[in-house]
Amino acid sequence: MNDSPGRTPTGRDRARADSSKGHGSGNSDAGKGGGWGSGGAGRGQAGGGWGNTPWRPSVPPAPQPGVIPLRPLGVGEILDGAFTTARKYWRTALGVSLAVAVVTQAVRTVVTGLWFRDLVDLSELPDQETASLQELVDALKQALSGLAVASLVGLVGSIIAAAMLTVVVSRAVLGRPAPARETWAAARPRLLAMTGLFCLVTLLITGSFAVGLAPGLLLVGAGNETGGAALAALGALAGMVAAAWVWIRYSLAAPALILEKQGVIAAMRRSGKLVRGSWWRIFGIQLLATLLVFMVSAIVEIPANVIELIMSGGSPDAVPTDWPSLITSGISATISSALTLPITAGVTALLYMDQRIRRESLDIELARAAGYGTE
Numbered sequence: 001m002n003d004s005p006g007r008t009p010t011g012r013d014r015a016r017a018d019s020s021k022g023h024g025s026g027n028s029d030a031g032k033g034g035g036w037g038s039g040g041a042g043r044g045q046a047g048g049g050w051g052n053t054p055w056r057p058s059v060p061p062a063p064q065p066g067v068i069p070l071r072p073l074g075v076g077e078i079l080d081g082a083f084t085t086a087r088k089y090w091r092t093a094l095g096v097s098l099a100v101a102v103v104t105q106a107v108r109t110v111v112t113g114l115w116f117r118d119l120v121d122l123s124e125l126p127d128q129e130t131a132s133l134q135e136l137v138d139a140l141k142q143a144l145s146g147l148a149v150a151s152l153v154g155l156v157g158s159i160i161a162a163a164m165l166t167v168v169v170s171r172a173v174l175g176r177p178a179p180a181r182e183t184w185a186a187a188r189p190r191l192l193a194m195t196g197l198f199c200l201v202t203l204l205i206t207g208s209f210a211v212g213l214a215p216g217l218l219l220v221g222a223g224n225e226t227g228g229a230a231l232a233a234l235g236a237l238a239g240m241v242a243a244a245w246v247w248i249r250y251s252l253a254a255p256a257l258i259l260e261k262q263g264v265i266a267a268m269r270r271s272g273k274l275v276r277g278s279w280w281r282i283f284g285i286q287l288l289a290t291l292l293v294f295m296v297s298a299i300v301e302i303p304a305n306v307i308e309l310i311m312s313g314g315s316p317d318a319v320p321t322d323w324p325s326l327i328t329s330g331i332s333a334t335i336s337s338a339l340t341l342p343i344t345a346g347v348t349a350l351l352y353m354d355q356r357i358r359r360e361s362l363d364i365e366l367a368r369a370a371g372y373g374t375e
Contacts, residue, residue, distance in 0.1 A: 062363070065370035066175035070363035073354045075285055079292070082346030085172040092180045093342040096164045101337035104157035108150045109330035113323055159194045163187035165345035166258045173353060174370045193257055196264045201250050205243045212239025248283045249275050255352035274355040282351055289347040296343075297336040304332030 062071035067088065068081040086093045164187045171178040216232025250271050257267035275282055308325045356362035 063367050063372045066173045068173055070366050072358050078285060078347060078350045081350045082343050085169050085346045086342040089168055089172055089178050092178050092183055093165060093168050094338060095180055097161055097341035098338040100157040100161040101334045104154050105330045105334040107153040109326050111150045113326050159191060159198055161341050162254050162345050163190055163194050163258055165342055166255050166349045169346050169349035170259055190258050193264055197253055197257055197267060204246050208242035208246050209239035212236060212242060248279055251286060251348060252352045255349045285351060289344060293340040293343055296340055300336040301332045304328050
């Protein structure tokens with residue numbers, strides 16, 4: 001899986017050469033007596049063969065030792081490979097995602113029950129116009145402290161899941177087993193670098209949006225509310241475009257960091273190189289995967305939403321802060337995360353491999369690693 005852009009792809013080039021020979025020299029071979037029906041009265045005809053159709057040698061199918069064929073992939077093959085990996089390697093893939101989801105959602109549920117109910121206190125201060133600054137600061141500090149704890153735990157869980165599931169997909173491509181212990185041993189040395197990568201990319205995405213939004217907010221603060229609101233809306237749109245560009249540009253950095261053992265900056269540069277010229281294609285596939293994940297999450301969480309609605313007395317505006325509602329919501333979120341984490345990680349890892357196959361003939365290296373000959 002190491003980067004080797006200078007490699008000569010003898011295996012696939014030979015197949016392409018054979019194919020082009022069949023297309024380009026069919027007329028010449030037919031004139032010399034090659035091809036079906038070229039003997040007797042048919043000899044010497046331009047094109048040869050039955051019905052003046054030259055015989056073309058068939059290109060052998062690409063080897064498939066694992067969940068994908070070793071050739072450039074289509075959109076359906078990438079999505080199918082991600083789902084197939086989750087299904088065939090469910091013990092490790094779902095085990096990792098379930099363990100991460102249980103821990104992160106448990107912490108979030110406890111944090112919500114202990115801290116987030118104070119958000120109501122923040123919005124229902126007796127008189128916000130006359131409330132002291134200390135009251136506002138205390139209420140905001142307590143709410144943000146809970147949010148920080150939940151976000152930190154979620155970030156750690158996402159890093160561990162992404163690292164381990166990327167290793168699972170890399171083994172699934174070769175048809176090799178991926179026991180949890182070996183997967184953890186392969187991913188553990190890269191967790192610190194993954195943390196730096198996740199934090200840096202998150203800052204870049206957030207900063208891109210904030211830069212677009214800042215001029216309008218400053219104008220509103222200066223007293224021009226109408227013009228500031230319009231500028232803020234345009235800035236938010238521009239910020240979302242910039243954030244999406246940054247997201248896709250560095251979307252393949254995590255697989256490069258894990259599988260090629262790159263550093264943080266080197267992995268980001270590697271991702272930018274692989275994405276260059278294919279930004280829209282990768283954006284479309286990632287967006288499609290995001291929509292699929294959203295649909296799965298929405299379906300899984302429907303029962304929990306119904307239960308929360310019943311517990312809230314039929315009022316959709318009520319904020320569920322009681323423990324039964326929080327536990328119900330946490331269970332549904334855990335199931336949703338356990339099902340969707342392998343899909344998102346699988347699509348990203350397979351996109352990375354597909355780009356390397358298209359750019360660097362990685363399929364030949366993978367075929368050799370899987371034991372296929374190139375003669």
